[in-house]
Amino acid sequence: MGMNGLPQDGVDLAITYRTFATREAAGHCAIYETLCLGVAGDPELLARIGTLPLPKRQPNLLLASARWHGGPMDSYPRFRAWVLENWEQVATTMAQRRTQTNEAARMDTIQPVLATLPQPLALLEVGASAGLCLYPDDPNVEVVWRAGIDLNPLSVANPDDVRWLECLVWPSQPHRLQRLRQAVEIARRNPPLLVQGDLNHDLDPLVEQAPKDATLVVFHTAVLAYVQPAQRVAFAAKMHALHGHWVSNEAPGVINDVVAPPGLNVLALDGTPVAFTGPHGQVFQWI
Incomplete structure (x- = not known):
């Protein structure tokens, strides 16, 4: 057991993204729920994410890195196309940054x-x-x-x-x-x-x-x-x-x-x- 959405050895990455969508984002952020469900069903994008070290495949890290570079969040088709086109810079940010959410609440x-x-x-x-x-x-x-x-x-x-x-x-x-x-x-x-x-x-x-x-x-x-x-x-x-x-x-x-x-x-x-x-x-x- 542990945090939903943390990649783990032996757990399919599609399951990680689907779990994050349904157990973390659902009811709190419809945008992230939609995007992560889309990633979970997208073998091409999952394969790209899978080239990163295991801890760097986290949904929060992908989404924050896309936002860092101005990626669209309004629909999965637009998000997917943009991430694939800009994968090199997104992957670099995912590799360099950490999910350091500093929620004061x-x-x-x-x-x-x-x-x-x-x-x-x-x-x-x-x-x-x-x-x-x-x-x-x-x-x-x-x-x-x-x-x-x-x-x-x-x-x-x-x-x-x-x-x-x-x-x-x-x-x-x-x-x-x-x-x-x-x-x-x-x-x-x-x-x-x-x-x-x-x-x-x-x-x-x-x-x-x-x-x-x-x-x-x-x-x-x-x-x-x-x-x-x-x-x-x-x-x-x-x-x-x-x-x-x-x-x-x-x-x-x-x-x-x-x-x-x-x-x-x-x-x-x-x-x-x-x-x-x-x-x-x-x-x-x-x-």
């Missing part, structure tokens, strides 16, 4: 748990992207230090990085685009500490920088599905030994095997599931 699903912890907090996000999820607005949550680690941290001061984040916001969701732009402005006024590194090998030095008089909270959302199972186990062991708290917000089966409602993640505190959440912060349900 994910903090809405984490801060109810943060509010139960001893204040003030030192927040450290794993897979932080540009760090836009490091700014809770709950008055019961006091943050005195915020930092993040990412294999490829993005900067709100870099216009290309911000434009890529905008391309990762699904079309027909203007509220998410507005929220992203507001979060970017907040981060520009009060930039977080972001470092480049691996969650298992490079996290400890950042942990050591957290103020000792604050409660350390290491958290992540939709990150560990991109990590190999053995590395997930190693990371979980590191978190259980942490002098602080660990908040994970991942798809069912990535960390916890709790059966969640369709399309929802499992939010856990120190490894214990406490709530179900929407992948873009749109749902929060205490268990």
